[in-house]
Amino acid sequence: MIRRRLLAALGSVLVLSGCGAVGLSVTPVTVQDFTNELVVPPLAESRVVDGTRIFTLTAKQGRSRFLPGTDTRTWGFDGAHLGPTLRAERGERVAVEVTNALPEPTSVHWHGMHLPARMDGGPHQEIPPGDTWRPEWTVDQPAATLWYHPHPHGVSEEHVYRGLAGMFLIDDDAPVQLPHTYGVDDIPVIVQDKLFDTAGQLELADDGSEPGTLGNVVMANGTVGAYRDVTTERVRLRLLNGSTARTYSLGFTDRRIDLVATDGGLLDAPLSVERVRLAPGERAEIVVALTPGDTTRLRSFPVDLGDVAAPFAMGGNDAFDVLELRAAPELASTPPPSWGPSAHAPNDALDETAVATTRTFELQERTINGQRMDMSRIDEVVTIGHTEMWEVRNALPMPHSFHVHDVQFAIVSIDASPPPPDLAGRKDTVYLEPNRTYRLLMRFDDYPDPATPYMYHCHMLLHEDEGMMGQFVVVLPGMPAAAPAPGVGHGGHHD
Numbered sequence: 001m002i003r004r005r006l007l008a009a010l011g012s013v014l015v016l017s018g019c020g021a022v023g024l025s026v027t028p029v030t031v032q033d034f035t036n037e038l039v040v041p042p043l044a045e046s047r048v049v050d051g052t053r054i055f056t057l058t059a060k061q062g063r064s065r066f067l068p069g070t071d072t073r074t075w076g077f078d079g080a081h082l083g084p085t086l087r088a089e090r091g092e093r094v095a096v097e098v099t100n101a102l103p104e105p106t107s108v109h110w111h112g113m114h115l116p117a118r119m120d121g122g123p124h125q126e127i128p129p130g131d132t133w134r135p136e137w138t139v140d141q142p143a144a145t146l147w148y149h150p151h152p153h154g155v156s157e158e159h160v161y162r163g164l165a166g167m168f169l170i171d172d173d174a175p176v177q178l179p180h181t182y183g184v185d186d187i188p189v190i191v192q193d194k195l196f197d198t199a200g201q202l203e204l205a206d207d208g209s210e211p212g213t214l215g216n217v218v219m220a221n222g223t224v225g226a227y228r229d230v231t232t233e234r235v236r237l238r239l240l241n242g243s244t245a246r247t248y249s250l251g252f253t254d255r256r257i258d259l260v261a262t263d264g265g266l267l268d269a270p271l272s273v274e275r276v277r278l279a280p281g282e283r284a285e286i287v288v289a290l291t292p293g294d295t296t297r298l299r300s301f302p303v304d305l306g307d308v309a310a311p312f313a314m315g316g317n318d319a320f321d322v323l324e325l326r327a328a329p330e331l332a333s334t335p336p337p338s339w340g341p342s343a344h345a346p347n348d349a350l351d352e353t354a355v356a357t358t359r360t361f362e363l364q365e366r367t368i369n370g371q372r373m374d375m376s377r378i379d380e381v382v383t384i385g386h387t388e389m390w391e392v393r394n395a396l397p398m399p400h401s402f403h404v405h406d407v408q409f410a411i412v413s414i415d416a417s418p419p420p421p422d423l424a425g426r427k428d429t430v431y432l433e434p435n436r437t438y439r440l441l442m443r444f445d446d447y448p449d450p451a452t453p454y455m456y457h458c459h460m461l462l463h464e465d466e467g468m469m470g471q472f473v474v475v476l477p478g479m480p481a482a483a484p485a486p487g488v489g490h491g492g493h494h495d
């Protein structure tokens with residue numbers, strides 16, 4: 001079935017080539033007017049009880065107006081589509097009361113968060129319809145742009161695609177000079193592509209498309225053809241690739257951008273770049289400078305996917321605008337981004353000479369090390385306190401995006417070379433160019449639990465659902481792993 005899919009993708013290349021459409025997009029992207037004001041997800045309200053900051057989220061069905069005159073059935077947290085932005089300080093105790101008002105089980109994973117496996121929201125922490133799940137943990141990592149999304153076994157693609165996703169921002173008290181007023185000069189931008197059927201409903205059609213569904217409409221925070229009025233000389237955009245399959249190359253035609261943070265937080269220093277490549281699950285914080293009266297558009301350019309077969313069938317040739325920025329005639333002054341070395345994760349916290357265990361992961365069509373996901377099989381047992389090197393290789397000419405739960409890793413090398421500067425910060429997800437070896441350095445400091453696994457997987461969600469995922473447990477020295485039994489690992493408590 002998977003081979004047929006790849007062949008179908010290659011077949012479509014030949015068909016289009018035969019039509020003289022060489023080099024075109026596999027999914028022609030609709031040209032849009034940018035006349036809809038960008039929706040900024042509201043900050044989630046919370047209450048503090050006995051020192052714990054408590055959020056509530058309800059996953060439910062709704063209807064959204066993406067296309068003129070058409071109501072599209074969607075899913076969202078609290079509203080019809082996407083969810084509010086959760087925000088907490090490093091060191092805070094947080095809890096989230098997640099209610100599932102959907103007609104089927106789901107789960108909510110805190111992507112990029114360091115926390116106990118029972119609170120992680122993976123496939124073992126499924127929430128039945130009508131149930132409420134209440135994970136809690138202490139935020140213990142540097143300031144970063146994280147996110148949350150469903151992770152139910154076998155159907156994550158559909159649940160995210162229907163609209164279940166939101167941001168989770170971590171703050172800390174490190175002195176930084178960055179735009180930081182939420183919704184004013186510090187704006188989340190969740191980039192997603194959607195495919196609509198003739199009735200204006202979301203279509204999840206991966207027939208013949210190897211990476212999964214590639215949409216012909218792109219939206220920012222659920223807004224199609226979005227514009228944003230800017231009132232400051234610089235604006236910070238927290239970019240999240242919340243798509244299920246598409247990899248973007250985001251930037252502007254008329255200016256460079258400062259890349260300031262990646263998945264796990266700040267880089268060593270601002271990095272001037274033309275574009276940033278984001279695979280599904282990856283984030284980047286960028287600072288964009290504007291002049292009074294300026295109008296410019298955040299654009300996704302044709303993306304270098306590395307040595308993939310038929311890159312255009314993977315969306316590699318597609319290009320489209322995402323968000324128009326309109327600067328006011330007068331702008332409040334904003335200093336350039338800067339921070340001292342104490343603001344980002346200490347570079348010596350991950351020490352290659354301390355590596356106790358090296359593991360290798362080879363990604364084939366839908367397998368990792370020759371195996372598909374099995375909920376009852378623990379693939380890797382990690383000893384607490386150990387620094388590990390994970391050597392990850394994408395062995396076939398297809399795109400993949402590798403995500404590890406619980407930790408933020410450092411990319412030590414790609415083949416024999418150090419990573420490019422835009423990949424030198426802390427990461428939890430990395431695009432894997434085919435036939436290259438990514439060496440990922442990580443450390444497992446706490447939360448032993450021999451019976452509840454964390455996941456590592458491809459974040460192209462069709463691939464994940466079809467089995468491209470494995471499980472690891474973190475144990476005390478000498479502690480054996482226990483096979484997870486059904487129902488085990490339901491962290492927090494259920495009402």
Ligand SMILES: [Cu+2]
Nearest residue numbers: 400458460463
């Ligand atoms: Cu994949």
